[in-house]
Amino acid sequence: MILAEVVRSGFAESVHHGSVVVLDTAGQVVAEAGDVTGPTFPRSSNKPLQTVGMLRAGLRTAEPADLALISGSHFGEPFHVARVRQILETAGLDESALRCPASLPLSEDERDIVLRDGRGAERILMNCSGKHAGMLATCVANGWPLDDYRDVKHPLQVTLAATVSELVGEPIAATGIDGCGAPVLGFSLTALARGFQRLVQAPPQSFERLVADTMRADPQLVAGTGEDDTRLMQGVPGLLAKGGAEGVVAVAVEGAGAVALKIEDGAMRARMPVLVSALRRLGVDAPVLEELATVPILGGGVRVGEVRTAW
Template identity: 35%
Template structure:
């Protein structure tokens, strides 16, 4: 049986990936799926918009004169470009903390130009370069504003992390006691919920007004996070990154956030539809292709938008000379309910 994501070298299939997809309505009904829509999945960085919710709900935005760009960065898996690193540093200054208060660790950034410049200058990698430094800065903001301990902010028992679990349970309609946790790549808790519940969370992020069983304050907070992400998508990811280009192409209609190990989620502001994708083997190269195919099959957008994003839909396979020698293609049809 043909797998849903095919990797071609020339005209020959070289590799393939299984994928699980859940499409839900604003009411939480499963509208379409592929694979196992109830698959228990660690949301990884796709959970970042909800991990930032206590910042808004605690009043920290006004208390520290935080900008919408900074709020978008709290939801980011950024590339480590100067705009990202400088913004994290500015946030830390506003709350009277320093770079060494970030507990995200470090790694080589996606923005290789910044890394090459760092080496040329004789510098060393720091936590600012971590793609999760925005999220960690946000967690510090939320903790400082609520007089919580900043040295233990990433521990599961910390009250900020417990607030996040409360939020995930509420926004996904999933029993709090059933949310399994482990540790994410940057050291904070990561949450495991059914794929269709993750899709519901993104439906509510995209269209909070459709969520009737919650407070107006929470709807307003979700709307503020959504608007920050779609207005400043370059802060959520970076230059030539899928989430940035996707949100730019759709204007303020689509809010999107990818995660490690083949996770990608988005919500449609107009219809309230939420989508969650998980590539079974964790390969990130299948997520963009799968998400773009879902957008096509659901007829979200139009050809002018899809043309802008074509290299993410049928992703080119390049050799070391930057020549196209193959393609990653979607080969699946959603099951409609």
């Protein structure tokens, strides 16, 4: 299904195919395109659901905001890195315990600073280091082994898989290895949307609601300054958002519904225009959505076209 088109100088240059599902507050499908029932890997959109599993397994953090970082894909800004260290130190660990791969920050500005300082890729700078710090802290709370915490058969990962399956209401269709080395769990886009909706509709004192509330309270910890997830949660009251690699994003809005989408070719630039179209079908509107409705195409530093929804 064609979801977005790239228009340059008035001509349709290319298109992006994909799948998207829109749910109302009752969890019923009100709009869909493509394959919304077959399994896909939501990639980092799994993280908030996995954080619920960590809390159920005994994770406790020094500050509630730590949960936003554990659930996010941070951009390596100083306040991100400091909070990852805090999570580890609270658990009696340091960054040497991390088993995610070394990386440079996703933030171009921070990447430049690291390189100018003569440093290089580090595990703590990797965008998933918050999740890995939370996983390690959960293992410490339970006395589980630390060296192999990423293994799909480790008690931590078994626990997280069971929690995610419960939250999305489907069995895990496939288990792969994500870019950070931890398991990534596959299920349908419809299940992903329902999982996010469950987080925002859960009772106030539940772990599900705690994760949703901390992410919405500190959206800059979920992604980074000026990034899509951060801007969405800052600009739309009650909205919970978490994107994933290869063109995935999941969103739920209290009192409106939920959306999950996947761009087939993995293009990240097509996600926001399609998401804006989906949210408008739920009656959600805000100035930030107008800002994200198109993505500029530049030629010689000048806007000569745009990526826009075709759905």
